Amino acid sequence: MLTERENIIAQLRQDILRMQGQRPATDRLAGKLPLGSVLDAFPHSVFPTGAIHEYISATPAAMAATTGFITGILSGLMRNSGPCIWISPDPVLFPPGFSAFDVKPDRILFVQARKERDICWAMETCLQMDGLSAVVGELPGLGFTASRRLQLAVEKSGVTGFVLRPKPRNPHHTACVSRWQVKPMTSYYPDDFPGVGVPCWQVELLKIRGGRPGAWRLAWMNGSFQPLPDTHAVTASSILRKIG
Amino acid sequence: MAKRYVSIWFPLLVLEGMIRRQPRLKDILFVLAAPDHGRMRITAACAEAQKQGIQAGMAVADARALTAGLQVLDDEPELPLKLLTGLGHWCIRYTPAVAVDPPDGLLLDATGCAHLWGGEAKYIEAIQRRLQAFGYTTCIAMAGAIRAAWAIARYGRKPLMVVPPGKERQAIVSLPPAALRLEASVTERLQKLGLYTIGHFIDMQPSVLRRRFGECLTERMDQALGRKNEPLILLQPVEPFREYLPCLEPVVTRAGIEIALQRLLDALCKRLVKEGKGLRKAMLKAWRVDDDVQQIEIGTHLPSCRPDHLFKLFELKIDRIEPALGIELFILEAPKVERARPSQEALWHYSGLDDKRLAELLDRLTGKLGKGMVRRYLPDEHYWPERSYKEARALTEQPATEWQEDRPRPVRLLRIPEPVEVAAPIPDYPPMHFRYKGQLHTIKKADGPERIEAEWWIAEEEHRDYYIVEDETGARYWIFRLGHYDGSRPHRWYLHGFFP
Structure with a gap:
């Protein structure tokens, strides 16, 4: 009796997600996406593909951190899958830097569009095409209508979309499935070596439809995201305290 | 109808062709030279240089010693053929059958054409006048046989000569045997035997001539007298990929333009498919009632012959056409056409995405955002950051080297x-x-x-x-x-x- 009830509830949850435009969780990415403990925050512990993810960042450094984090996710999405399209207003991305995240930069197509309207159009056009693994767009002023259109486009094609929002003007109310904020953190070197170590980020999942928001400290090591050991966190905060 | 042939000889083809290309050469002393056994040897010298004693075959160094300010240009071996082909295509206005006659002539099959110019003499005069205006010196002869016309153009005494039908024999008897385009050894032997003109041996028994000089001589004589036919390899004019659509009523609406475009694309793509080609660039020209021409242009990443894709690309730009009082003629041109590649799976093979669809997506992006806005990068072997990557020229181009990973690089x-x-x-x-x-x-x-x-x-x-x-x-x-x-x-x- 009890299990039957649970089954019904699980079924209803799935239905709600589907009505909200999210695909039923099929784990095609099983083992491919190196997100580790972050996966538990998503519904059914599966990274939502075929959805729009929103990233907000306040500074150029945070923008670079977000770029790195997304590239890490792309490495999983692009494995044995189609190419990726990256749409930005200025040609500031540096392709050789992407290869550190297990992504072949020659499989990313860089599109430059100056006006925000054009970026929206380009992103919608690209998202409608199934077969691409992901589309990334840099759109500071993403409005609700635009985000809704993008979301409708991916619901048909199943392509995953990422919207980077540097210095967002209206950071509330979009139709995106999730909202993230990635901030750079003091880098980590095992055994306290001097110098700059592997990139570390403070990753906050501010909003996720059907999941649990959370915050993590992640490092990109050996081709996957790995939680930082607690000791590192302490030293990092101690440095911050000293400065403040 | 009796056959009539015109032979045009360009005695100074290469020199005059060079002057036509670079008009500044007209007033200066110049020669063409090509490397030969480790030094530059003159292959042609302009008239002014010849007056000063410079001749073809001299070493450039010697010529420089003779005259000051001599300009030496590189000789291109393909230039004569290129010039002749161009002139041949131009000559199609005089007759549909034009053949290139390397190294320095053209042959026209003028059968039934001359009366349009008011007679044969006027016909060849008109040709010579026009070529003269281009800067070419010519000798032109018209005869009933190709070989005879050839011989008279080169060895006749007048630059313009019409041989009436059936009079070829009288015309060539006084010419030297070389006019028959014989091998050097045969000409030499004829010379030795005292046979200085064609008339000296034209009446000899063919069997006698054949025994002494080979098959060639009698055959050439037969050809010159029109007894034997000679094949001509005619120039085929290249038909441009172009479609016309005149309108009965001037078109002023977007819907009208779209219908016209659709029809033109269908017709053009039909031809492209038949020839196994795809277009890389297309232009739609709209001629307005007030004689103004409106034009929109598209480009594609891969050769395409799909009307609906091309239509989509044009669709983004249709609103740039201003019909004003109306458009009465549409012309669709494809200036850049390539062979369509049958399989396009080289790069994205594990994508589950055929290249064609990706290319079409990129076409639409470039069409809207502008040229050069869609880029793909390949590694380049430089450490200098700005030069460590380069733009890929084609979607299918593969990286020649690995991406550098030994040093951390920013994103x-x-x-x-x-x-x-x-x-x-x-x-x-x-x-x-x-x-x-x-x-x-x-x-x-x-x-x-x-x-x-x-x-x-x-x-x-x-x-x-x-x-x-x-x-x-x-x-x-x-x-x-x-x-x-x-x-x-x-x-x-x-x-x-x-x-x-």
């Missing part, structure tokens, strides 16, 4: 490095803090320096000493110092990139 790079104020202990220590856009960053961790030299064979710049630095918030930057430390001027530091 965002400022196009122009921005100057920052830095406090650094000299000489090699990383900076202690730097100020960027008015904000002070205290450096907690640093790596470096990594010295990258500007490759002197590409650009004359100072080297850069790069440091990876991390500030108190954990943000990682790529900054560099330009050039050496020098006591006389302040150090120049720049911020160049952002690490993830």
